[in-house]
Amino acid sequence: MAEKSVELGVFLPVGNGGWITSTTSPETPATYAFNKQVAVLAENLGFDFALSMAKWRGYGGPSKHWDTTLESLTTMSGIAEATSRIGVWGTVHTMVFHPAVVAKMAAVLDQISGGRFGLNLVAGSNPSDQGQMGLWRDLDHAGRYTLAKEWITVAKRLWTEERVDHEGEFFTLTDCMSNPKPAKLPPIICAGGSDSGFRFTVENCTGSFLLGSDSDDFIKTGLRAKEIAADMNRPEFKTYGLFTIVPGATDKEAEDRVALFNSGVDRVALDNQTREYSGDKSLKQNTMANRFIQQGTEARSITKAAVIGSPETIARKLATIIRGANLNGVTVIVPDFIDDLRTVGTDVVAALAADGIVTTASANQRQVAA
Numbered sequence: 001m002a003e004k005s006v007e008l009g010v011f012l013p014v015g016n017g018g019w020i021t022s023t024t025s026p027e028t029p030a031t032y033a034f035n036k037q038v039a040v041l042a043e044n045l046g047f048d049f050a051l052s053m054a055k056w057r058g059y060g061g062p063s064k065h066w067d068t069t070l071e072s073l074t075t076m077s078g079i080a081e082a083t084s085r086i087g088v089w090g091t092v093h094t095m096v097f098h099p100a101v102v103a104k105m106a107a108v109l110d111q112i113s114g115g116r117f118g119l120n121l122v123a124g125s126n127p128s129d130q131g132q133m134g135l136w137r138d139l140d141h142a143g144r145y146t147l148a149k150e151w152i153t154v155a156k157r158l159w160t161e162e163r164v165d166h167e168g169e170f171f172t173l174t175d176c177m178s179n180p181k182p183a184k185l186p187p188i189i190c191a192g193g194s195d196s197g198f199r200f201t202v203e204n205c206t207g208s209f210l211l212g213s214d215s216d217d218f219i220k221t222g223l224r225a226k227e228i229a230a231d232m233n234r235p236e237f238k239t240y241g242l243f244t245i246v247p248g249a250t251d252k253e254a255e256d257r258v259a260l261f262n263s264g265v266d267r268v269a270l271d272n273q274t275r276e277y278s279g280d281k282s283l284k285q286n287t288m289a290n291r292f293i294q295q296g297t298e299a300r301s302i303t304k305a306a307v308i309g310s311p312e313t314i315a316r317k318l319a320t321i322i323r324g325a326n327l328n329g330v331t332v333i334v335p336d337f338i339d340d341l342r343t344v345g346t347d348v349v350a351a352l353a354a355d356g357i358v359t360t361a362s363a364n365q366r367q368v369a370a
Contacts, residue, residue, distance in 0.1 A: 001356050006322055007329035008349065008359040009049040009087070010042045010341060011242065014075055015058070015066035019244060019333045021273075022301035023063045024264030026336040030068040032078055038337045039079045042086060045345030046361030049087030051120060051331065052076055054096075057129045059276075061269030073105055080113035089118035089189070093125055094144075094151040096135050099171060103158035103178045110182035118187040121205065123148040123197075128276040145192070145200045146170075152188065152204045159185060189240065193221060198228045207238035209331065213305055215321055222325025240329035241321060244306040247334070247343045251309040257335065258301075258308055265301040302335075311343060315351030322357055330359075 012035050013019075018028035028034075039050045052075050058067030076090040090109070092102050102119075109117040123144040130136040139147060150168045157164045158178040166173040190201040191209040201208045208225050212218030222239050229237035248254030307317050318330065334340035349361040 003356045003358055004323065005358045006327060007048040007238075007240070008046070008345075008361055009051055009089075009240065009329060009331040010038065010047055010337075011331050011333045012038055012050050012052040012075070012079075013337050014052045014070040014072065015055055016068045017063055017065045018335065018337065020261050020302050020335055021059070021061075021063060021065050021266045021269050022261045022264040023266060025063075025261050025301065028337065030066075030070055032070060032075060034337075035070065035075060036079055036082045038341065039083055039086065039088075041338065041341060042345070043083045045342065046349075046359070047086055047345065048329070048360050049089050049118065050076075050079060050083075051089040051118075052091060054091040054093055054122065055129065056096075057132055057276075059266075059269035059272040061266040061272065063264075063266040063269055065266055065269040065273075073102075073109070076117070077109055077112055080109060080116065083116075084114075085116075087116050087118055087187075088113050089120055089187070091120040091122060093122045093130060093135075094148045095125075095130055095137050096133075099151045099154040100158060100173060100176055100178060103155045106155075106186055107159070107178070107180045107182045110184075110186065111180065115183055117182075118189065120209070121148060121152065121188060121190045123190070123192065123200075126276045141194065142196065145196055148190075149200060149204060156185065191242075195224070195228065198225050199232070201225075202229045202232045202234050202237050206236075207240055207328070209240050209242050210325070210327075211242055211305070212321075215317065215324075218305070218321045219324035222321075222327055226326055238328040239325065240331050241325065241327045242331045242333070243318065244303050244333040245314055245340070245344055245348070246302070246306055246308045247311060247314060247340055247348065248308075249310065251313050254308045254310065254313075258306070261301040261335070311347035312351050314344075314348050315355060315357075318348075319352060319355045319357050 013028045016030040042050050052072045054072040055069040059065045073090040076088040080088045127136050147170050150170050159181050164173050164176045188205040189207045190205050192201050210221050212221055225239050246254050307314050345361050349359050
């Protein structure tokens with residue numbers, strides 16, 4: 001079987017509790033010191049990028065899930081200084097930040113990181129998260145992408161033009177100057193999962209983050225994104241699968257860990273999360289929101305699509321999806337962002353390499369072995 005090369009990233013735990021809504025999950029503090037430790041470990045393991053989310057309101061409950069979160073761009077600015085090779089990707093909500101503000105912030109981050117900064121755009125979220133600040137715009141699905149398209153158009157113009165005049169539906173700029181400028185345009189990603197979301201992402205971004213409810217859904221979604229990219233003549237467009245991975249020495253050990261997390265599932269936090277996302281008028285088209293609601297309805301501490309098992313089992317499952325969906329990259333969420341991340345960056349990537357899926361981390365291991 002032909003060897004396939006993929007990028008490997010980590011989704012940093014900038015919210016307390018990480019991505020497990022439970023009182024029995026590993027302690028995951030939402031501190032800069034901890035996230036810097038995770039990012040430095042990921043760089044040393046050979047990961048290609050570290051990404052942080054943007055979140056403004058938590059879900060409470062006994063676990064106080066995500067009641068404390070770091071702001072994304074300032075976090076990645078610090079991590080850019082603390083690292084030397086790994087990509088540092090931050091997230092912005094297009095309803096929260098004016099594009100001219102982010103254009104300048106990104107240019108400074110480009111300098112701090114030496115060209116390693118990337119931008120993750122979020123066109124929506126939920127009415128409570130941004131509504132608490134009076135920043136939520138009650139737009140339908142199409143309206144959110146209309147705003148996002150205008151947003152990224154303005155940002156790109158400010159990165160490449162000396163003066164910008166713009167009179168749009170959402171933003172007005174008059175003889176706007178933005179210096180310094182990034183040495184090159186940053187990679188831009190988006191997690192829109194509908195056809196309209198994919199079309200926006202293919203037209204305006206360099207890559208898409210993909211979610212799936214199971215292996216078949218991942219493959220179906222990945223192939224659809226590639227199909228739309230081909231139709232729009234963007235063969236270079238990248239797709240990144242977002243995977244929650246729960247490793248164990250054996251499959252049973254990994255499954256026992258999940259059972260432990262589920263024994264402490266925070267139903268209050270999940271109910272709050274479900275209620276907030278259910279208030280979205282575009283819920284039907286909001287892939288991320290529906291994943292959260294499904295998790296809450298099933299009272300699961302961790303996503304149903306989690307990849308669980310020994311390193312060999314995890315690698316086999318990932319390889320099937322990577323090849324089937326023709327993914328360009330894998331973004332990792334784990335319960336324990338030190339020990340589990342180390343397992344992924346060593347044992348899982350080694351098993352992937354044995355199956356013909358090569359990452360930067362596995363290439364580094366080959367060099368060390370040689």
